[in-house]
Amino acid sequence: MDMTLARPLMEGTADSGAGGLKLSVQPLRGMVTLRADLSDATVAKAVKDAVGSDMPGVRKATDTALWMSPDELLLLCPYGEQADVVGKLTDALADTHHLAVDVSDARTLFRLEGDTAREVLAKGAPVDLARGQFTVGDLRRTRISHVAAAFWQSGEGPDVFEIICFRSYARYLWDWLEESSREGSMPGVL
Amino acid sequence: MLLIDCPCCGVSGEETEFAAGGEAHLKREGPGSSDDAFTAYLFERKNPRGVHFERWRHAFGCGKWFHMARSTATLEVFGVYAADVLAPPQSVLDRIEEARSEGRVK
The missing domain is CATH 3.30.1360.120 (Probable tRNA modification gtpase trme; domain 1)
Incomplete structure (x- = not known):
């Protein structure tokens, strides 16, 4: 689509x-919501590979990852690259319970x-x-x-x-x- | 003004960041229950002057539901605890008992 x-x-x-x-x-910035167990090392690695950010702490923000709730991040990327970020997350977390959605226009x-x-x-x-x-x-x-x-x-x-x-x-x-x-x-x- | 510590994200916030969800620990009356029991489940709520167990949601923050025990008379918060339990934990009950013994709540 x-x-x-x-x-x-x-x-x-x-x-x-x-x-x-x-x-x-x-x-406009690309924004991707990621819901997953944030303490999972697999998730941390997927975030690192997708947007280059370490896992932000509770109520912390990095340049490309914002802590939203205990199981939710908002990842930032240049507008237009959000589909790639979702794709990378979906691939990396194929065996991990998660949800990654492009919410750039929200x-x-x-x-x-x-x-x-x-x-x-x-x-x-x-x-x-x-x-x-x-x-x-x-x-x-x-x-x-x-x-x-x-x-x-x-x-x-x-x-x-x-x-x-x-x-x-x-x-x-x-x-x-x-x-x-x-x-x-x-x-x-x- | 209530000051609430969200047990899910740890924020110590004020009440306008949260949304009240009504009385806690209601038992749903399912198929086969009497009309009276179902009516009570739907409509009858406690309205105490004193200790009240409630559901709250950190609506503007992390979005999570949780439970809270507070005094409706003094707005003292006795404790917050997880949403997925059927009764308040002993630590919260202990704090309420302490408040009672000191005369802060009936």
């Missing part, structure tokens, strides 16, 4: 005066960077985002405002957050993030 939906739901970048905050919609990816990025997120997510508590490599699957989302700190620095949500909520979350990034609206506690 050759399905091409190679278009982000929305595009945009926004700069706010508040701490040089920059919000942007990221280009979610929209945002990026929020700037000194006050963690203050923006803390307005909507019930997560301790203090600098010492949420650091590079940490991930939380939680809610932002009213919608299910996950965010993690990419390896680029302590003020760069990547955020995913279901694409049907993307407009809402974009508007919420933009509104919450306004200059003069920061509590100034983080």
Whole structure:
């Protein structure tokens, strides 16, 4: 089956005066959900071979593998390569109970960077985002405002957050993030 | 506000990240049961002021179901435990007994 939906739901970048905050919609990424026993060495090897990542710890993210739940990973790859990743996983795990599905078009990816990025997120997510508590490599699957989302700190620095949500909520979350990034609206506690 | 430790993924989160699933440890009345028993199974629920055993789901997080014992009066959480058991574990019952002896719950 050759399905091409190679278009982000929305595009945009926004700069706010508040701490040089920059919000942007990221280009499409290949995303593959893998459900399996994450403690199984066979699964770890399959993930390594498919996307080049070690198994992420609980609530951790690597560049290409996100911990989603005790038996679920979200694997990232360049858009267009997701079918290869699914194929590699399916082959490597043929004798292991698992599920690997291409979900590339299910979610929209945002990026929020700037000194006050963690203050923006803390307005909507019930997560301790203090600098010492949420650091590079940490991930939380939680809610932002009213919608299910996950965010993690990419390896680029302590003020760069990547955020995913279901694409049907993307407009809402974009508007919420933009509104919450306004200059003069920061509590100034983080 | 309830503070809940998810037994599945270990997150210590607040209640808005979770979804309540109602009273725990209900026994389904199958074929052959009386109408009264089936009605009770469907509709009759405890509504105590005090200790309550409930099903919860980490809806915005790892998505897993689990059980929780809490006080409906003080919102104290006595413990969380696995979804696939028919009765609360002794460790949770012990904590409830301790709370009773200290007068925190009836």
